[in-house]
Amino acid sequence: MDLHSGLPFWIVKNEFFDLYHPLQENYKTDVAIIGSGITGALVAHELCEAGISCTIFDKRTIATGSSAASTAQLQYEIDTPLSKLIHIVPEKIAVDAYFNCLEAITTIENVFKKTKLDADFTRVPTVFLASNKQGVELLEKEYEIRKDVGLPINFLDAKQLKEYQNIDGIAALQNDTSAQMDAYKAAINLLKYHQSKNQLKIYTHTKIEKIQESKNGYELLTEHNHTVSCKYVIIANGFEAGQFLPKKVMNLLSTYAIASAPVDKNMVWPHQSLIWETAEPYLYMRTTKDNRLIVGGEDEDFQDPVKRDHLLREKVKILERKFKNIYPNIDFVTEMAWCGTFSSTNDGLPYIGPWKKGEKKLFALGYGGNGITFSMVAAEILKNIILDKKDNRLETFGFDRPSKK
């Protein structure tokens, strides 16, 4: 699968961590992790910290899948608004999912504080704009339910929105609990860190073709016919996980993003907020450390990379125009543009854990707009499964979570 194309900002900004190191013999490890993106890196981090021996296999150069294309906004707000999610899954699951995301942002922050690794992690507020009158109704419902359950949230009317965010809009929700990072840098630095401490082995350019059960766990077969024997296998291969799933659980979409040339510091919008909106598909915006502005959205309901790439120029123009509608006075000059594969699930929640209870083939699939916070949750849950510790979050994110539909 072609996960992205164009020029993702993060690949230009960072070094290429191309440890060209394909597996060239049969191999044995306690835990095999398939995928070296932000999910595989966070899983490896949690396992290494717990003293669990593990090895990562990736068919590409390290972390150059979706994580290199990600705009990496970390929010507790899931793509499915809480007021809608409670009608799709039981209310407890919906509310827990929101709180788990909220907590995951701090957990990610702590991972990088503790290891002293740079991931461009910065705390920023979120502003969720009403795109129209229906959007205001949605925000009112969201405000009530989030306030009721104790999630941090403020309602801004048009005047307050202008004062706080310098946007001429109708209304918005605001909270101070979000963050942004560089997911590519984060993954690379985490992997290098554990590799340098001899806690982690990494094999690149090693595609896992098959996973077979064996007497003591699993045997993985690589593209070049080497075998990997392991007790546990963790599938952290993102949007390509369909290969290992018995049934389709996600819809693949295409999405677009543009990054501006750096703007004068005084031109950056107030608070460097993450900004998104109620329209579907939604537009979203963030800033970078070097005062670039990133705008993304314009999702399309298909995954065909040729069709997706063909639309890139047109999508750049649309994203630029939509940005101008929000901030007419900021001079946005597009310097990089890219498109990528993205995915959604029916309830907006990810899939974490075994397909069947008790299996040692574990999935870490952070699907949806909160992919990275879900990756953090997955890393903790899977570590607990391996350590044989109960983790109630499996009831929220497991394959057998209940649905109301």
Ligand SMILES: Cc1cc2nc3c(=O)[nH]c(=O)nc-3n(C[C@H](O)[C@H](O)[C@H](O)COP(=O)(O)OP(=O)(O)OC[C@H]3O[C@@H](n4cnc5c(N)ncnc54)[C@H](O)[C@@H]3O)c2cc1C
């Ligand atoms: C444009 C865009 C914007 C986004 N914005 C946000 C955002 O603001 N906030 C947010 O939280 N999320 C966002 N996401 C989603 C987020 O980026 C993803 O959820 C996250 O990067 C997924 O990480 P991953 O490690 O699971 O997958 P990946 O980074 O794709 O890593 C999976 C790895 O598995 C490897 N692999 C696949 N199959 C095999 C195999 N058979 N054998 C060996 N290796 C294999 C791949 O080569 C790849 O390196 C965005 C995504 C895109 C594309």
